[in-house]
Amino acid sequence: IRITQSPSSFSASTEDRVTITCRASQGISSYLAWFQQKPGEAPKLLIYAASTLQSGVPSRFSGSGSGTDFTLTISRLQSEDFATYYCQQYYDYPITFGQGTRLEI
């Protein structure tokens, strides 16, 4: 299953509202997760099942979608949110990731 993530990079400011999208090449129900990765660190799970917030993740992060089209929204960007974001489908093997979205100041 191919995952197309957009945009590949994006410039924004603190307090902005940002949306990142992922499109799957076939239906994956709600088996989609979102990860945040900062330079030199391992990825961190933000959202799973398309819209369920992982424990400890700030509520400014939200996810939506099902089937083939999904979005990650950060409602009010904070300085610590500037990172690279990846979506991942875990509906079928091989598990696949989107290409990543680099969010820059």
Added chain:
Amino acid sequence: EVQLVESGGGLVQPGGSLRLSCAASGFSFSDFYMDWVRQAPGKGLEWVGRIRKKANSYTTEYAASVKGRFTVSRDDSETSLYLQMNSLKTEDTAVYYCARSESYYPIDYWGLGTLVTVSS
């Protein structure tokens, strides 16, 4: 606290072999699936392979790019995960992450990674 600590990375020549290890602690290792994910320098994430738990007969899944060359295994008594990599290619150069998962759940914990460099 869940901890995953990879080891065994290093420099290897093309065609060579390497075995990565991942020491797990802070959770019931035997109750979870375990994955390997890699990230080439400056690139995105690529899932490598998975091993299921004993209840699922320790069955495995692999990405097409490594199938037949890499083998995922585990030792529940040692709470350890392994990745045997054979016939290594330059394109296998990456940071390799050990990660915890479950059936129809995503990876929820990742190790810090170990760097594998395949070069002559």
